[in-house]
Amino acid sequence: MSLTLRRNDYSLTDEQGQLVDMLRDIFTEQSPIAVVRAAEPLGFDQKLWDTVKENGLVTISVPESAGGDGGGLVELVLAGIEIGRTAAPVPLLDQVVALRAFAALKAAGADLAGLDMDAALAGDLIVSIAPISTWELGSQLIPSGAVAKAVLAFKDDSIILMSRKTLAPQAQNEGCAPVAWWSPTDSDVATTTVLEGAQALATWELVQREWRIATASSLVGLLAISSEMAREYALDRKAFGVTIAKFQAISHQLADIHMDVVTARNMTLKAAWLTENEPEYRPELAAMAMAHATRAALRSTTKAAHVYGGMGITLEADISLFFRKVTSWSLVGGGQRRDLEEIARAIDTRAAELQLQSSNR
């Protein structure tokens, strides 16, 4: 046996740091809570989307060869975190994941003739993917499905492209995410097969992983801002003559929330880097990032809201808005059990490795 070691470097480059600053400026300025609320119930703001387009963010992580500006998944995660921090009502993450999927499909020789790629790259055509289509066959809820006109899905061993001329009606949900029911057999939906066979499944698995990473990053952002808000509230609010932050029952909850933020962020960045650079190494990392971001966001925004006492559950409180967003954003991909099912594939990999080892001993 020989030892293998991997680097463990989570640091951002100066450029990535500048990207974060730029994104934070754009989204905090252009997507304050008032904008987020005004965009409800649909969860989409055309003006903000125009700003996103003008700032060239639509192609942020699209390969240069496919008409993008060559950023990678790490950059997408950084964008996702900022989107999450402001609950920005724009379908940027789904759009970029779909654009990256188109690029991968093109490279695999897929037929994308039915798609107006220029419009998609410009953000004039909103595109998305059907993350649960490997296990949900017919009609399914599509993230950004109420604003998209083209959706990639997996069906019968093939990757298909579903298109609509008119928008699908939003399926109402607490978090006001623009999700909608789409079905390949719906008369409003035109369906073309873009890639078939073994290559289709391999490509789709990668698309699914990227979608998980992107979605996880938005949950990290929601979680981070909820954590900061709860901390500030705890320092401000008094009970029994002292700030409630003095109570360990409160401060330890804040510590727990912070642990969730840090681990979810690190796991998502690591999964992004490895999925981009070594997709064959530990393919479960994307599902791990998503599963942890999901459980962390669900439990920690619940705790964050709880720190506010009664105020935390009022609709007017901003913290409850983030709680609601987490509900929708974390469930639209099929939930933690599906991620765990994916993670469980690593058990088989490890079992195979261990048998090799034990015969050596």
Added chain:
Amino acid sequence: MDFSQVDFTPEQLALESEIREIIEANWTPNYAHIAVDHDRMPVKVRMEFAKRGLLHPDLPKDQGGAGLGELELEMIAGIADEYWMPTNVSNSMLIPTLEKHGSAWLKEHVLPGIRRGEITTCLGYSEPDNGSDIAAATTKAVQDGDTWVINGQKMWTTWGNESDYVFLLARTGAVEEKHRTLTMFLVPMDTPGVEATPVWILGGGRTNVTFYTDVTVSDQYRIGPVNEGWNVMSEPLATEHGAGVETQGVAPVNGTMGQTFSRVFEKFVDASIKWAASRKTADGKSRLEDPITRMAIAEAMLDLEMCWNAEGELGKPMSAEALSRNADRMADIAAPEGLLDFGVDGSIYAGNIASERQHAPGTSVYGGTTEIYRNNLARRLGLPRPY
């Protein structure tokens, strides 16, 4: 950002072989004992490592080290882990303290032996009446000319029965003054009046109560100025807690204890997989195919990955709690076999599961409880002290 595999240089590959040879010649892994984190490095390995400067590999060669970097340290940890070999020496964190605060005499007579791995130490902070609140220590040191007379009792002095010295926290003034009247000493364990009696913990490990009755030591054994003990002690304590870990991009980010616990956790996940592979469900299929078993192991794997990503001081509490949670989960999934000790008919790897269920709760206590970690974290988040 970089998570790529490291290509070892020829020197590093030679180091790898050297370490493997030393371990293989001097250590037999005991797969029944999953909790390697609480044990000491085997003496024979320690002596071999020391000869080559590998005990404190990051120290310069003229200080008894091997002048190696973070990567080599990780290599050593990784190889030791592969052989289930404990690496605890407990001296490393005292070396900088002795260099900075030790008396000339200690530096000349004790420090070199510590560097060479010949002298071992244990930590005497906790007492029967105060553990978390270390600054409430009551073990007294009273100056008498050039000597000190120490009286009191310490609790949880791990390795106190097999160490040459104890790094002792003593009271040198009014106890009400708390951290302002503490002084550190390095007391030889063979001084008359020092006595260690065992305390057995869940999972079979040993720690000690140590008694100090009219223990008289020369002033040369004092470390740092009188009543400055709190500052002197803080540095090694912070190292133990994983504070301010600044890695060079190779070491795990989750601190010393976080890392150690995560490695135990890793073995435990493997044990769970081995156990599942060795069992069948009623329909004759391997339990590796059983969805309930798969879900449980997948959750353990998820928690393990989370532990490796728990930065700095988050590493210890998160991995301690993840260990307990998953030991519960796996013991339950492997029930009823999950209760069998290693070597018992039918236990196979379930012995590791039962043993981890015993070991895990301690990880939330020793080295500072998870509550104390949360207090510290809360303060770093800018929250006020609770009391």
